[in-house]
Amino acid sequence: MKSIPLSGGIREILSRADELEKQGRSVIHMEIGRPDFDSPECAKKGAIYALESGNVHYTDMSGSFELREAIAEKYRRENHLSVNPVAQVIVTAGAIEALMITFMSVLEPGDEVIIPAPFFPAYADQVALSNGIVRPVQCRIENEFRLKVQDIEKAINEKTKILLINSPNNPTGAVLTREDLEEIARLAIEKDLLVVSDECYEKYLYEGEHISIASLPGMEERTVTIGAASKTWSMTGWRIGWAIVPPEMKKYATKCHQNLTTCGNAFAQAGVAKAFREADGDVKRMIDEDRRRRDLVMSYLNRIEGFEAVTPHGAFYAFPSVKKLGLSPFELSSYLLEEAGVATVPSDVFRSEGFIRIAYCRSYEEIEEGMKRIEAAVAKLRK
Ligand SMILES: Cc1ncc(COP(=O)(O)O)c(C=O)c1O
Structure with missing residues (x-):
């Protein structure tokens, strides 16, 4: 500490x-x-209905099936990912918990995490709490704050385990292009890295397209995709997020999640499931x-x-x-x-x-x- x-x-x-x-x-x-x-009216009504109909108990640890199915369906439709709701999705208390369980379940003491800087400050705290080491790689204004693969390459050593990306980005607003992501994916495959892709601002996109790096060839099995209701539908206080993990990682990440929060709030999950269906x-x-x-x-x-x-x-x-x-x-x-x-x-x-x-x-x-x-x-x- x-x-x-x-x-x-x-x-x-x-x-x-x-x-x-x-x-x-x-x-x-x-x-x-x-x-x-x-927050969207449909989400509020969904949560109220859940409360009134007695949906007040623990859900499945990974999240209600209704919500996990809605998450999988969204990623299939919009992000071109074939997500298995049972084997890959964990509903968490916001993106923050999804990130935390990822670091906790993957990092061994001294493992390194490459993070493009500037970055959301919680990343560094979470890596430190998971006994890992942060390797910041500076992104430059000359490149519109987009991560350059040559700069990542220089930061990689035998201890590097994770490469984190965050597009659209907090704090710069930068959005990685398809070409950027393809180069990053090539490097991650070559160096056998896990990519943690924090996509919690994916809807806040004013130009260009949002691409989930997990949808690129060879990446699904080495990517954790993080999302949340918080920014997507202005639901920061509901505390619902999710991690989509490679199937072999799920039992470890679930163990961490179980000991941090057990499961996401039941009626908030019901509201978020509604938002997936009705809040476009x-x-x-x-x-x-x-x-x-x-x-x-x-x-x-x-x-x-x-x-x-x-x-x-x-x-x-x-x-x-x-x-x-x-x-x-x-x-x-x-x-x-x-x-x-x-x-x-x-x-x-x-x-x-x-x-x-x-x-x-x-x-x-x-x-x-x-x-x-x-x-x-x-x-x-x-x-
Ligand atoms: C880049 C980034 N990731 C994760 C989070 C955490 O989001 P949540 O409120 O869903 O936990 C934030 C919140 O500001 C953020 O900016």
């Missing part, structure tokens, strides 16, 4: 934002990475609105002098370089909070230097106000 950081820049920003709000200052929260839409329209509305928000944020970032940004093609984050402003990301995030009342996240949180993350999962009006304030504060800084 001692190797795991218990605090960092983000907490300081959050507690300062809290303090300012208590003093009556207005703060626009562009640090929080959670969708702001309500809700997803479309959310993504259309987030595309508008993305375009608004980019219209500011492209004109604010001192920022350099690439257009994020997915997720709901922009990740501009702030190197030209002469402040560290932490200093700049603190300045934006104090001067402009806008909360952002400095990139050291994601193991990368020289950027801030701006989350645009807020209302259009709030984003507009937040970006105006950032523009004015940066102009002041440059005087």
